[in-house]
Structures are given as C-alpha cells and as structure tokens.
Amino acid sequence: MQSSSSPVLPGPLGLLQTLVTDGLSMATGLCCGTVVSLVAVVALSSPMLFVPLFVCWKVDGTLHWTWTDTLFGLWAGDALLLVSYIVAIAAAESCSNQLEAQRTLVAHLCFITTHVFVALRLDGIVDWEWSVTFVPVFVSLLFGASPVQVLQVLFLGLKLDAVVAWSWVVVFLPTWIPIVVVGVLMPISLLCSDNPVRVNVALLLGCWGAAALLAGPPLLLVLRLQFYAFPATYVCLPWFVLYGLCVLGTGVFFMANPAPKAKSALPRGVASLHPEAIV
Secondary structure (H helix, E strand, C coil): CCCCCCCCCCHHHHHHHHHHHHHHHHHHHHHCCHHHHHHHHHHHHHHHHHHHHHHHHHHHCCCCCCHHHHCHHHHHHHHHHHHHHHHHHHHCCCHHHHHHHHHHHHHHHHHHHHHHHHHHHHCCCCCCCHHHHCHHHHHHHHHCCCHHHHHHHHHHHHHHCCCCCCCHHHHCHHHHHHHHHHHHHHHHHHHCCCCCHHHHHHHHHHHHHHHHHHHHHHHHHHHHHHCCCCCHHHHHHHHHHHHHHHHHHHHHHHHHCCCCCCCCCCCCCHHHCCHHHCC
16 A cells, blocks of 8 residues: 555556555454465466456467457556445555545446456557547546555557647656656755665665666657567566565565554555556
8 A cells, every 4th residue: 555655657567566465454454474475466367467468468469369358457446446445445454544435446447347348449449539438537536545646647548649749758658657756856855864874775775776776668669669679578688677576575564564464365455545646
C-alpha cells in the first residue's frame, strides 16, 4: 500500500506494488510461515509479471494471440483487486472508510472499463479514437485517481490520435515526474538531514538505484519507439528486476513484522488502497 507521502509509481508498477503488498499481508496473516508466504505472494502477483512479457512477445510477433488473450494477466490482476475492494467495503468500520472504499471501487471499475476498451481497440473490434477509448480514465479523476496518471493517459491519447506532434520523450513527461522525485528530490532531502553519513550514503544509493530501475522500462520504450529498433522483450528486463526486488523487499518487511495471530487474515491496507496504482 502506498502512503500519501510516497511518490506515485508509474502505471503497472503501482499495481504490482499493491498486489505484492496486500498479497503478502494476506499470506502472513493466514499462515505466518515465511516460505509459504513468499510462495503465496509470488502466486498472487505473478499475473502482473506476465503482462509486459506477453505484450512484448505480441509486439515482436512471437505470439499470435488476440490482444484480449495476451492481456490475461491484466484481467487476473483486475479481478483480484476488484474482490479486495468489495471486501474492503463490507469490512469498513465507519461511514467515512466505507465511502472511501466505494470511491476506490468506482475508480477501479473505470480502469477495468478502460482496459477492456483498449483490448477491443487493439483487436480492431471498435475503431474509436484513442482519446475516446481513454474516457473512463478521465472519469476516474472524480473518484480519487492520481492526476499524474490521468495526465499521462491524456498525453498518450493525444499522441496516438496525432493531435500533437510531440516526441515520445515529451509524451512520457508525467512518467518522469515520480522518477525525478525518487532520484533527485529525495536525495536532496537526505543531504539536508541529520542522519549519520553512512546512513545517508546507503539511502542515497538506494534512491538512485530505485530511480534507475523505475526509469528503465519507460526509457527503453522511448528508445524503441523513436530512436532504435530492437526486440521489445528488452523493454521488460528492468521490470523483472523490479518485480524481484518488490517481492523480496516486501517479504523481508513482513517477516520482520509478522502479523499477530489474533488479527484478521484480511489485508490491513485493503480498505485504503488508492486507485492511482492501477492505470
């Protein structure tokens, strides 16, 4: 679960973080066994691992499935989060929490609708303009979606519809924002802190490493779209590193902070999940 102070992760990265965090929380609450917990979280989050891989194979011509079939991992992730949001509404202890969970559910339904529209558009079943295809994402802004993510989708729609002639570097400007926050602004704040030098150096290297990994997929995508021709599979290589670090890092956290046996087995953060991680 993302805190309100953390930068919004680009697109599927936020969905991956949500799936991994809540999946491992559920696993530790049910069994409190480290091995079983890791197996459970990998199983719960694995659909998102296959989404970029299958998309790249589809683009490279290795797969001959329809786009609807290619995105099966996305449908699995959407279904998992949909169930989580419904459970959150039922488990809400106050009217404010229930209202927030309902808003999140509506936003998620907007994203699911967009995913379906995109698959239909790619398969040639509908011939709408891309800006029209992305309309549900714009509606989700009314229900708490991240303005940064909505702006990114807007830029993509304008570029794909040839309304603007921007370079792909400019089109992905909203994606660079959280990367700059992690790689530049956070290190600057560390330099102004009173932490020991060793701690600051470790945190600084961590921020730069995280920024480099976050920048990897969109940077490789921009290079392939605008400058060089190489297999699309290379684009998702940093994604696998991110996936492994996300699973291992979240696993270490929950192993160091095991869930009390008396607590419910439901994910603690499910009632306050934010929709900006989904687009």
